Amino acid sequence: MRNLVIAGNWKMNGSQTFAQEMREALDNADFSERITTVVFPPFLAIHAMLGSGKFAVGAQNCYTEQSGAYTGEVSPELIADAGCQYVLVGHSERRTLLGETDQVVGKKVKLAVFAGLTPVLCVGETLDERESGNFKDVVEQQVVAGLKELNGDEVKQVVVAYEPVWAIGTGKTASADQAQEVHAHIRSVLNSAFDGAGDAISILYGGSVKSENAAELLGCADIDGGLIGGASLNSKEFITICRIAADSH
Numbered sequence: 001m002r003n004l005v006i007a008g009n010w011k012m013n014g015s016q017t018f019a020q021e022m023r024e025a026l027d028n029a030d031f032s033e034r035i036t037t038v039v040f041p042p043f044l045a046i047h048a049m050l051g052s053g054k055f056a057v058g059a060q061n062c063y064t065e066q067s068g069a070y071t072g073e074v075s076p077e078l079i080a081d082a083g084c085q086y087v088l089v090g091h092s093e094r095r096t097l098l099g100e101t102d103q104v105v106g107k108k109v110k111l112a113v114f115a116g117l118t119p120v121l122c123v124g125e126t127l128d129e130r131e132s133g134n135f136k137d138v139v140e141q142q143v144v145a146g147l148k149e150l151n152g153d154e155v156k157q158v159v160v161a162y163e164p165v166w167a168i169g170t171g172k173t174a175s176a177d178q179a180q181e182v183h184a185h186i187r188s189v190l191n192s193a194f195d196g197a198g199d200a201i202s203i204l205y206g207g208s209v210k211s212e213n214a215a216e217l218l219g220c221a222d223i224d225g226g227l228i229g230g231a232s233l234n235s236k237e238f239i240t241i242c243r244i245a246a247d248s249h
């Protein structure tokens with residue numbers, strides 16, 4: 001049985017006041033033990049979210065080295081040391097806006113695993129790539145490159161998030177069929193690259209997930225949770241999605 005994960009990516013949102021309010025709302029919510037809930041606040045709000053028994057905490061990014069003269073960067077080791085369990089790697093906003101390559105992503109994933117974190121490797125095609133029809137190849141290439149430094153045991157520590165770029169923050173969601181098709185492809189790529197390990201790896205869907213479309217998406221056989229952006233900034237909405245997830249499996 002794969003772990004069902006609902007993760008909230010706050011992106012560059014989340015003041016100290018916001019974090020305190022969200023913390024209170026999540027701590028008081030009635031979460032099902034059947035799902036794992038994770039929040040990804042900006043670095044400066046991580047501290048306010050640590051130590052809850054209801055949800056885990058992750059960072060939205062990490063650097064490609066564990067320590068040293070890298071002003072302004074934060075390593076997987078420091079993220080783990082602060083008490084986080086997760087780190088997002090290769091989010092499309094970082095790939096597009098900050099030029100993060102597959103090679104950089106692969107290195108970050110490896111170091112995150114080494115530091116004892118669960119990296120959430122984000123992959124997904126652009127609208128052009130979707131329309132050109134080769135979106136499965138694009139996603140496959142990102143998955144293979146992102147995990148290429150891992151062995152069959154290490155890969156089981158990873159979560160993959162399929163987030164079609166055209167669905168992120170746009171209000172356009174992939175249909176359940178479109179999402180399931182890519183998730184099944186990712187799983188078969190993982191199974192053949194890592195000797196069957198794909199069946200144990202959670203693959204989340206991300207891109208305009210909200211309470212209205214969560215049940216349909218999470219009901220798909222190969223969708224093991226969601227990476228939620230905009231809708232995770234509203235505690236009621238986020239908690240509703242967590243409940244829908246718990247009921248879906």
Ligand code: PGA
Nearest residue numbers: 168169207208228229230
């Ligand atoms: P969205 O973002 O839910 O706002 O589309 C998802 C993400 O970027 O992780």
